[in-house]
Amino acid sequence: MALPAYATTKDKVWYYTFRVICFAIFFFLLAPIIVMIPLSFNAQPFFSFTREMLTLNPEGYSLRWYRDFLGSDSWMRSIRNSFFIGILATILATTLGTVAALGLSRSEMPYKGAIMAILISPMIVPLIISAAGMFFFFSQIGISGTFLGVVLAHAALGTPFVIITVTATLVGFDQSLIRAAASLGASPTRTFFKITMPLILPGVISGALFAFITSFDEIVIVLFVAGPEQRTIPREMWSGIREDISPTILAVATLMVALSVLLLVAIELLRRRSERLRGLTPS
């Protein structure tokens, strides 16, 4: 929306002021994340730019915090734990969530509203309350401080995202394709894997990515339900921030930002693919 030729001075002033305000807000959104990246290469254990860094003197930069991170057993274990818990929770949440979304999007599903509200609730209930509930329940049934407990808890938190993304893909889904497959003699299972699955796959994958990032980024449940054996990356960062904050945290944070960029790109590609497959015009 360029400025029209007949714009008055007032219009012009407003046009540029508005853009300056907007870019200031974008700056507010991005700057904190960007600032961490050079600071993670700081040669000094400070959280501000040293004189050497500002004059771009190579002496001011080093990889010591990355070496610190890669050489630390507890960080390495937390990476393994995070991926292990995240992947298992994602598989569980995606399987249960996709199947449930197929049922929920059928028109003959009874009590749809009430069931949907229950299934979405893990996303709405404050984490501290979920964590408190699971803390008591899991210790009663003896899975507190085990991988099983954390995986189950994270899977419960991840399912709403799978339900939402998969039902969204099913909105544009042409039910006559299923009838066509059935009339050509395909069994329901075969229809599912040959017809339904390829079409809803983008939704399933982006739901799975959401479920994974939910687990990967989750800390409150981990604080309450996990034991010392299940410390994840956020748990390790939590103690890092609370106990002795060192630029190692920033090195980890930079790597995590790189990971989120990858996920962002993946989600965007999936969204485009899904729209193309369903014949929607890209919006």
Place this chain on the structure above:
Amino acid sequence: MAQADAGALASPAATGRPERLRTADGVPLKAALRRAERRRKIAAFFLVAPLLFFILTFFVFPIAQMMWRSVDNPQVVRALPQTLEALQGWDGEGLPGEPVFAALHADFMADMERPRAEQATGPLAVRLNYELSAARSAITRTARQVDGFTAPYREAFLDSHRLWGDPELWRIIQREGRPLTTSYYVAALDREFDSAGNVVQRDEGRRIYVPLFIRTILLSVAITFLTFALGFPIAYYLSILPMRYASLLMICVLLPFWTSLLVRTSAWIVLLQQQGVINSALVAMGIIGDDGRIAMIYNMTGTIVAMTHILLPFMVLPLYSVMRTIPPSYMRAARSLGATPWTAFRRVYFPQTLPGIGAGGVLVFIISIGYYITPALVGGQSGRMISNEIARHMQQSLNWGLAAALGSMLLVGVLVLYWLYNRLVGADSLKFG
């Protein structure tokens, strides 16, 4: 099928009255249809059943059980059944008589017979200590000595710990000698029982939770308003840009959204702390002195700034998706009819964005009212919220009943808002990225 149709058509002619349609095997068509529909219903339900079972077992049930703790009160009833019976006629004035102390002795002795894991005096001591500090030491000390007590028991108990001579303790035993209690909620609302058993407000200086609830709500309102004030302009700007520029700029919103919460929180620590980037820059520019570094974190400012940053995408995304659907011709029409830009915005554009504002606002408010991590890390004392107090009672003071009462109140508030949100926009219309 053709046969059945023919039969169904033929029969009215034969009998002279309309007959119900039947399928090939003679079942009335209506019944067959109903059965088929029921079968489909059951099939749909079975698809949902595994997840429903999973969520009910591992999510809904634990929370219900946690809420139950806020009224559950078994400790006194289990530990002192005979004492409670003997206390029945007591009027709450002065000390109860010898029969009550004899019953108390009998209860203590009966408890010592039980296997160690089932002994009731430990939980009793913890439970009474919530109501009256020092109750724990009275009970544990007496439990050690009670073996050697001889009649008259009243003197023996009074010798063992002075608290047994305090009518307050007896009033608490009588009051909490029921399987359900309201006392956790009474405490969670900054109230207490006076000596006549009435619920009264605590002294000004000892009120904690109501001011904390109020602060939590005010902070959430402030954060919601800030996300709106910052989110509205950029959502509008994104919505008027051509798609390819908008997608590019959208990264500025989506990247923080996808970045780990702890990463963003530590970013704000790096920026705002006393030796951090902003303070150092201000000192280097000579705006403030080295001793005048501003405290921007570990207080309420820290909580507000960091949470506004974290929750801003939750406001921008629903606003943007609503603004995209508003045709620009409406504004042009308003202008051509003589409205000033401000009037056109206020009367034509803004009302159409209200669904987005409602959705984003309720979403941000719901998330911020139950937030735990960021206030715990950057909030200090003045930036604490109700979640932090729940966590403290869960992990440090171990007063789980009180934690459950605070949590239940928070949960009810959030569920009411969620219901409102559902009425406004529908929960499944949430979009991410």
